[in-house]
Amino acid sequence: MDPLLVTKGLTRRFGGLKAVDGVDFTLMPGEIRAVIGPNGAGKTTFVSMVCGRVLPSAGMILFDGGDITDMPPHSRVRQGIAYTFQITSVFPNLSVYDNVALPVQRTLTDGRSRGAIHTGVLTALEKVGLADRAAMQAGQLAYGHQRLLEVAMGLALKPRLLILDEPTQGLSDAEIEDFVRLVRTVAEDATVLLIEHNMPLVMQLADRITVFDAGRVLAEGTPEQIRSDAAVQAAYLGTGAGEAA
Numbered sequence: 001m002d003p004l005l006v007t008k009g010l011t012r013r014f015g016g017l018k019a020v021d022g023v024d025f026t027l028m029p030g031e032i033r034a035v036i037g038p039n040g041a042g043k044t045t046f047v048s049m050v051c052g053r054v055l056p057s058a059g060m061i062l063f064d065g066g067d068i069t070d071m072p073p074h075s076r077v078r079q080g081i082a083y084t085f086q087i088t089s090v091f092p093n094l095s096v097y098d099n100v101a102l103p104v105q106r107t108l109t110d111g112r113s114r115g116a117i118h119t120g121v122l123t124a125l126e127k128v129g130l131a132d133r134a135a136m137q138a139g140q141l142a143y144g145h146q147r148l149l150e151v152a153m154g155l156a157l158k159p160r161l162l163i164l165d166e167p168t169q170g171l172s173d174a175e176i177e178d179f180v181r182l183v184r185t186v187a188e189d190a191t192v193l194l195i196e197h198n199m200p201l202v203m204q205l206a207d208r209i210t211v212f213d214a215g216r217v218l219a220e221g222t223p224e225q226i227r228s229d230a231a232v233q234a235a236y237l238g239t240g241a242g243e244a245a
């Protein structure tokens with residue numbers, strides 16, 4: 001099987017700081033990959049380069065074998081890279097339904113078939129458990145539900161790669177359980193790249209974990225391998241990141 005995503009020597013400098021420093025990374029199709037690491041380790045900068053919001057200072061990004069390093073973000077979306085970010089991107093004055101209808105329209109070649117839009121919106125909302133809130137104004141949703149709406153907006157693009165940046169931030173324990181189920185469902189059709197600070201969730205959900213530290217990959221492996229990695233424990237797990245961060 002060929003990798004879905006590869007980065008080679010991926011680097012991003014901000015002034016004198018190397019936020020991401022020569023990262024070689026490979027993601028196989030169908031994987032659920034978690035990216036973990038201390039605050040400021042470069043996780044968000046890394047995934048931002050994958051989706052095109054931040055341009056690399058050096059290095060290369062391959063998606064499904066093709067070089068996307070210089071491709072604009074909207075073209076990457078068309079290739080199947082969808083992302084949700086820490087800062088909520090829902091339109092608060094639109095309904096939940098209309099928020100999801102926007103990305104659904106982007107996936108339709110004619111863009112106007114009401115039936116196809118309706119089906120696409122409901123499928124995405126049902127996956128995240130928000131179908132019964134379709135008529136609500138998005139800004140009236142609880143914070144956790146707004147995060148789920150973002151995931152629905154990402155799913156509506158029918159991505160091959162779904163990038164989630166701290167999706168469980170602000171979710172209750174019950175919502176996190178639903179989220180775990182949701183990601184497993186998503187992973188039946190797509191590859192998931194997840195930045196997440198909730199370690200029990202990462203250990204439970206990820207097939208593999210990549211640990212960032214100071215812009216570099218400190219370790220990579222299965223949850224068991226990462227849990228027992230001394231360098232990871234010293235840099236991260238030992239610092240109480242399991243409870244908080």
Ligand SMILES: Nc1ncnc2c1ncn2[C@@H]1O[C@H](COP(=O)(O)OP(=O)(O)OP(=O)(O)O)[C@@H](O)[C@H]1O
Nearest residue numbers: 014017019037038039040041042043044045046212
């Ligand atoms: N646009 C920017 N301009 C300057 N410095 C930046 C910019 N974006 C990120 N940085 C710096 O790059 C480093 C990596 O930041 P990044 O947000 O990628 O880390 P992170 O691992 O995602 O952290 P967190 O867990 O806090 O989200 C940090 O030192 C940060 O201050």
